[in-house]
Amino acid sequence: MKINAQTASRLSVAPMMDWTDRNCRVFHRVMSRHALLYTEMVTAPALVRGGARHLIAFHAAEHPVAVQLGGSDPAELATATAMCVDEGYDEVNLNVGCPSDRVQSGAFGAVLMKSPDLVAACVSAMQEAAGDVPVTVKCRIGVDDQDAHVVLPAFIEVMRDAGITRMQIHARKAWLEGLSPKQNRDVPPLDYDLVHAMKVRFPDMHLSINGGIATMAQVKEELAHMDGVMVGRAAYHTPYDILGNADAEVFGDPRPPLSREEVALAMEDHIGRHIAAGGKLAQVTRHMLGLFSGQPGARRWKRILSERGHKEGADFALVREALPLREM
Incomplete structure (x- = not known):
């Protein structure tokens, strides 16, 4: 279509x-x-x-x-x-x-x-x-x-x-x-x-x-x-x-929106493809730093991804790790 x-x-x-x-x-x-x-x-x-x-x-x-x-x-x-x-x-x-x-x-x-x-x-x-x-x-x-x-x-x-x-x-x-x-x-x-x-x-x-x-x-x-x-x-x-x-x-779509956590988890496939093609985790997660803006734990979320997302071997596991850690 x-x-x-x-x-x-x-x-x-x-x-x-x-x-x-x-x-x-x-x-x-x-x-x-x-x-x-x-x-x-x-x-x-x-x-x-x-x-x-x-x-x-x-x-x-x-x-x-x-x-x-x-x-x-x-x-x-x-x-x-x-x-x-x-x-x-x-x-x-x-x-x-x-x-x-x-x-x-x-x-x-x-x-x-x-x-x-x-x-x-x-x-x-x-x-x-x-x-x-x-x-x-x-x-x-x-x-x-x-x-x-x-x-x-x-x-x-x-x-x-x-x-x-x-x-x-x-x-x-x-x-x-x-x-x-x-x-x-x-x-x-x-x-x-x-x-x-x-x-x-x-x-x-x-x-x-x-x-x-x-x-x-x-x-x-x-x-x-x-x-x-x-x-x-x-x-x-x-x-x-x-x-x-x-x-x-804005568009009148009745489908329920994803939660912030669901949005983060939905990035797994793309991040996997990006890393498999030679990319770095931080090249994706730098755009995700504001996902929890205004929410409890937003600063911790940003710090974890910012400090560790660029490290060698970093992958989607870091996103999974950061989600519960931001609530601590």
């Missing part, structure tokens, strides 16, 4: 560099059958010129899953898109939001907010290469001293004219000069009202809001205004709080 990424995007986990790798996505998928999961950003040059196809490998259990591409060359992005479609992704997303210096130097990411016509050319080429697989755009509300109330609707209109029907909007400006990437996640003020206004102005577009959303209560509040909600750091640091009951609360 074809996965409907648009339906899944009612709740999605944002692409986050160094965090949303395939091990993280398998862990998140254990908690939610329905939420749309994104890869870390993969640059088109790395795929097309660097031959780094391993960066887009994923397990079938991760569906529905989207790949995020970075780049600004239409032909190169088209080639990269075709590779991702061939790999089996349910959506291909273009990054027009990352503020890092490395991304700016490659003339892509948030700096592309200044070049909507170039973005239109990129997504047109990507859509031609993608066939039936949807191409989407993740953007900021503006960059630097741009007037977001002018720039954002104009940008969305150009995207719509280029055939884009679904976008994810990070409700902060990106400051490309004077702020670090980390500061860009917190310092520029959030403007949810502006993003809500875009849904009113573009009712035919499927728009998701991103930025600063930290609880399931906030998710549901935002769904009163928007088609979808994309959660970033909270889905990583407090994953169960966001994803543990998401299927019931």
